[in-house]
Amino acid sequence: MISSSPPRRRLRAAVVALATAVLPATALVLSTGSSEAAASTLGAAAAQTGRYYGAAISAGHLNDSTYVSTWQNEYNGVTPENEMKWDATEPSRNSFSYGNADRIVSLARGRGMTIRGHTLLWHAQQPGWVSGLSGSDLRSAMLNHVTQVATHYRGQIYAWDVVNEAFADGNGGGRRDSNLQRTGNDWIEAAFRAARSADPNAKLCYNDYNTDGVNAKSTGIYNMVADFKNRGVPIDCVGFQSHLSSSSNMSSYQSNLQRFANLGVDVQITELDVGGSGSGQANVFGQVTQACMAVSRCTGITTWGVTDKYSWRAGDTPLLFDGNFNKKQDYTSVLNALNSGGGGNPGGGTGLLRSASSTRCLDVPGSSTTAGTQLQIWDCHGQTNQQWVRTSSNELTVYTGSSVRCLDTANGGTSAGTAAVIANCNGGNNQKWNSNSSGTITNVQSGLCLDVNNAATANGSTVIVWTCNGQTNQQWAGPTS
Ligand code: XIL
Numbered sequence: 001m002i003s004s005s006p007p008r009r010r011l012r013a014a015v016v017a018l019a020t021a022v023l024p025a026t027a028l029v030l031s032t033g034s035s036e037a038a039a040s041t042l043g044a045a046a047a048q049t050g051r052y053y054g055a056a057i058s059a060g061h062l063n064d065s066t067y068v069s070t071w072q073n074e075y076n077g078v079t080p081e082n083e084m085k086w087d088a089t090e091p092s093r094n095s096f097s098y099g100n101a102d103r104i105v106s107l108a109r110g111r112g113m114t115i116r117g118h119t120l121l122w123h124a125q126q127p128g129w130v131s132g133l134s135g136s137d138l139r140s141a142m143l144n145h146v147t148q149v150a151t152h153y154r155g156q157i158y159a160w161d162v163v164n165e166a167f168a169d170g171n172g173g174g175r176r177d178s179n180l181q182r183t184g185n186d187w188i189e190a191a192f193r194a195a196r197s198a199d200p201n202a203k204l205c206y207n208d209y210n211t212d213g214v215n216a217k218s219t220g221i222y223n224m225v226a227d228f229k230n231r232g233v234p235i236d237c238v239g240f241q242s243h244l245s246s247s248s249n250m251s252s253y254q255s256n257l258q259r260f261a262n263l264g265v266d267v268q269i270t271e272l273d274v275g276g277s278g279s280g281q282a283n284v285f286g287q288v289t290q291a292c293m294a295v296s297r298c299t300g301i302t303t304w305g306v307t308d309k310y311s312w313r314a315g316d317t318p319l320l321f322d323g324n325f326n327k328k329q330d331y332t333s334v335l336n337a338l339n340s341g342g343g344g345n346p347g348g349g350t351g352l353l354r355s356a357s358s359t360r361c362l363d364v365p366g367s368s369t370t371a372g373t374q375l376q377i378w379d380c381h382g383q384t385n386q387q388w389v390r391t392s393s394n395e396l397t398v399y400t401g402s403s404v405r406c407l408d409t410a411n412g413g414t415s416a417g418t419a420a421v422i423a424n425c426n427g428g429n430n431q432k433w434n435s436n437s438s439g440t441i442t443n444v445q446s447g448l449c450l451d452v453n454n455a456a457t458a459n460g461s462t463v464i465v466w467t468c469n470g471q472t473n474q475q476w477a478g479p480t481s
Contacts, residue, residue: 039339041074042074042076042334042338043075043076043113045338045339046300046301046338047076047434049341050434050437051292051298051299051338052076052114052158052299052302052437052438053074053077053300053301054077054079054301055078055302056078056081056271056304056305059101059103062103066325067307068107074306075113075306076111078107078114079118080104080105080117080118081304082125083101083104084118084119084149085122086121086122086145087128088101090149091127093129094148096148096149098152105153105156114438115157115158116157117202118160119163120149120160120191121162121163121191123165123181124165126179130179133179134182135183136183138179138180139184139187142180142187146162146191146194147198148198150194150199151198151199155201157202158437159239159266159268160195160205161239161270162195162205163191164207165207165209166180166208167208167221168217169210169217174220175220188206189233192234201356201439201475203266204234204235204236204237205236205239205268205270206224206225206235206237207240207241207270209242209243209271211240212241212244212248212253213251213252213256214259221238222259225263225265229264236265237267238265238266238268239271240267240268240270241271241272242269242271242272242288243304244288245274245275245284245316245318246275246280246283246284253288254294254295257298261295261298266299267298267299268299268300268301269298269302271302271303272301273303273304273318274288274330275313275317275318276316276318281318285334286334288301289301289333289337289338290337303320304318306320307323308322308323309322309323309324350479351387351479352386352387353441353476353477355377355473355475356439356472356477357455357457357472360379360459361377361380362377362388362463362476363385363386364385364386364398365460366385368385369422371405371421371423372421372423374420374421374462375422376460377460378459385399386398388478394434394444395407396441405422405425406423406424407420407422408420408421408430409421409430409443409445412445413465414445414448416448416464416465416467417465417466418446418464420450420464429444430446432444438470439474440474443465448465448466448467448468449465449466451463451465451466451473452474456473457473
């Protein structure tokens with residue numbers, strides 16, 4: 001990186017020499033520029049706290065280059081708007097069609113975006129053949145659908161809306177009647193179990209609308225999630241569609257997100273749009289953003305489209321970009337709220353850091369405390385050399401007391417291949433790490449991903465930093481508890 005530009009190399013060498021001679025490490029951090037400045041796009045601003053900011057994208061508009069560039073320049077996440085629904089993916093029984101969804105997924109993966117899958121099961125947008133089925137035949141068709149689609153996208157989806165809109169509106173707090181519901185009240189948990197088997201690394205969400213506050217419907221869902229957690233049904237997250245308007249009552253929006261988070265699931269704003277205009281609309285967008293930022297388990301926000309021009313509610317002009325792709329007042333409101341920080345890195349905590357490719361754990365060889373010791377992966381055993389703590393300044397520390405050490409890049413290296421080591425903690429940006437919603441852990445100084453070298457999986461495989469590439473040897477679970 002440095003060698004391509006001799007003048008910069010001299011400048012950098014001078015800065016390092018100066019810093020080494022007279023300045024504390026923090027001055028070096030400031031002089032090299034870092035993450036302190038406000039980010040200028042929605043995705044970059046959200047990423048500062050490990051969140052994503054996504055948009056629903058429609059394959060039918062991918063030929064509009066302004067649409068694509070606005071999405072790609074501003075957002076770091078995507079949900080296919082219709083292309084993963086049952087009618088799109090299984091137009092006739094056991095015959096699958098992924099072309100349009102794959103186009104969106106491939107564009108998103110090429111840019112390292114967080115991809116939400118929407119949706120495996122829903123009472124709407126079912127293919128015609130499903131309407132002829134009921135009982136055990138429908139049940140097996142439904143579970144086959146979940147298994148096939150989740151398997152097709154295995155390893156590529158951050159979170160699946162496994163089930164969409166299964167609860168009724170109104171004051172009852174119960175399930176909606178549907179063909180799926182009539183196969184038996186346990187259809188939702190059967191779907192979640194099938195999805196977990198098909199793609200064990202995707203977060204599995206329940207998603208619904210009119211749940212944007214504490215009300216009978218959201219409480220019915222809350223009770224289901226609590227029951228699932230108690231009985232070990234695999235559920236990881238709840239999606240709040242948030243199809244709102246300028247006059248939406250936001251008084252319990254944040255506390256509602258928080259009560260779900262307190263059950264031990266992540267929460268996400270999944271289909272945000274706000275009908276209206278001007279400051280009324282911008283205020284609601286700002287409140288939604290602030291609420292998510294204030295809930296540490298709120299891992300990201302998706303707006304239901306990019307531009308008012310292509311919105312499913314076009315008459316309500318409900319999005320952040322107008323019909324000519326100009327930024328609206330709403331955009332500034334959202335960007336400012338994202339930049340003002342919030343509840344830290346979702347997924348922060350203490351405990352094991354488990355590699356997704358091998359399920360082995362980030363480990364200090366021989367329980368060494370020697371600065372410069374390169375990390376490895378090893379069978380997870382939970383001893384002190386595998387216990388990591390995310391500090392409030394986003395260091396990842398191991399050991400305690402005078403033995404405490406920080407996860408560090410060797411000699412402050414910023415090139416792909418630099419060893420991940422332990423070192424005495426010094427507050428430098430090469431010792432700060434963001435846990436991202438995609439499962440990657442990125443170094444704040446270099447932006448590189450924590451990576452198991454050569455995608456090896458054996459005990460003793462070394463750990464480095466490398467250009468983020470979306471592979472599972474760059475995905476980590478934890479520290480979580
Ligand atoms: C909508 C799409 O935006 C439209 O293009 C389509 O015609 C109908 O579905 N809740 C959901 C989304 O979960 O899938 C819906 O998307 C909007 C409401």
